[in-house]
Amino acid sequence: MDSQTTIRNEDSVLRLKIRSYAKEQRQIFRTNATDALRFGLGQIKREISELENLSAKDVCGLAARIKRRKHATSEDMYRLSHAFLQGNENINTFSGIQGAIQVLVKELSGTNMQRQIDAAECFCNLSLGDGHVSEKITALAGSYLVTYLDGKEERLKRSCLWTLANMLATCEKAAKTLLQMQIVPKLWKLYTAPTDDLNRFQDDAGICLYLIATHAACTVSAVDRRYIVEHLHEKLPTDPGSDYYMYIIYQLNIVCSEEDLSVQQAESLVNFFVGNLKTDWDSYAGGSMRIYYGVRVMANLLAKGDPKLLGCLAEPENFVNALNRLFALQDSNLRYDLMRLLKNFLSLNIVDSNLLLEQLKVYA
Structure with a gap:
């Protein structure tokens, strides 16, 4: 196996790891229908089977609802997050609806910390789509995702890191745009943080830097x-x-x-x-x-x-x-x-x- 094959294999493993991060959440919801810690909703009354069978039609309905209200509740984003995990059809449906992503950006950039977290996790799953989706997320939400790397809220920061990793892995144009947002110094600070850092973002930041080095080195x-x-x-x-x-x-x-x-x-x-x-x-x-x-x-x-x-x-x-x-x-x-x-x-x-x-x- 030559070194280039090794790197291709490493890249594939890392991209699989990035995607499995979001998919692992399914196991949590199968064993525990209460997700108060993550979403602040208390008892989730809907059946897990319903959440795992959300169709493109359901996504259209959710998008229309949040656009009409110009606001997305934690429950809305919870359902959208699950819908995005079920495949590119749901992701492409949502990203193709004009104004839908902007509502999530509004929640991400708002003052309610819980809804910021919900929106970031929603973007994390949305970014599992193809390159054109990552390009759109970068244009509309990239600056917030990068800015929150300086924050102190663990779940928000981690979701931003994984969303950025997804985009860096799938879209060269998105990577070039992110590099103009001072992402490298922010990632390096997290990558070299003291080992007694309780939040442990070093590995996640390292993956992002690895992806930059692999796909956008000439743009740094x-x-x-x-x-x-x-x-x-x-x-x-x-x-x-x-x-x-x-x-x-x-x-x-x-x-x-x-x-x-x-x-x-x-x-x-x-x-x-x-x-x-x-x-x-x-x-x-x-x-x-x-x-x-x-x-x-x-x-x-x-x-x-x-x-x-x-x-x-x-x-x-x-x-x-x-x-x-x-x-x-x-x-x-x-x-x-x-x-x-x-x-x-x-x-x-x-x-x-x-x-x-x-x-x-x-x-x-």
Whole structure:
């Protein structure tokens, strides 16, 4: 399996994870007909079977109702959320009704916190549709979804993150628009939040950054890249979502000849890479992304030609130990990148090449 296949597989897994987030709510409602915590409605009297069989006709009726009232109740949004989970027909029906999404935007941007949450969760399920739906949501509600990433309400923030992830995964135009709304710095702050953060948004923010790096890397501004450079040190290998870190750094071309890195910034990358080698990264799915792209980032760092940027890897013994562990994997997908890493290290002329090569354990 080559690295591009690995990334396609990772992308598919993440997109499945994004969609399963909303669908998991069905299990909650099957086992508990009371949803007071989430919607503030008290006892839900309707049968679960009714909620799981809402048709396009039902969606039209709900859309007409909220348009007529210019307001959507929590119950309206509860029913719409379930309708959107049942397939694209319901999603396309609602998104095609002029003025319907605007009513949800009104609730999302209002002052009632509970209805803000309800609207955000409604948008999360609506964003499971195709690209044209994501484009419309971005145009009408994108600024609010991004702004609420700075908020303190956990459910609202999490629903916004998953809605944004859905849109980033399905619509390139939506991604470009969102990138103009200062989404990258906001996501990076959440991604690098302290590990004692009780709300744990690091992994969700990491998925969004991963999707940006995959689908819209060329659109990320120089200002956003510089922000990431200045905050590289805030992410640790043991943090939630750290599997995506090196991939994000590589895809966004953070370590390139044009981008200046301080000794501290470069050292944080080296420490992250070395920290990965000290963990059981080869025992789970995310480990391959850490290693493949960690090696590429290190090769780019060495290509800058400045030994002061190498941190602990400037010591030949440390470099050899790291390289030998990677060679021991006997991974054909790593071979070219490891040889490039070795070549760039030898080009620094900080050690006798023959002595170093004698210590390497390259497996045929």
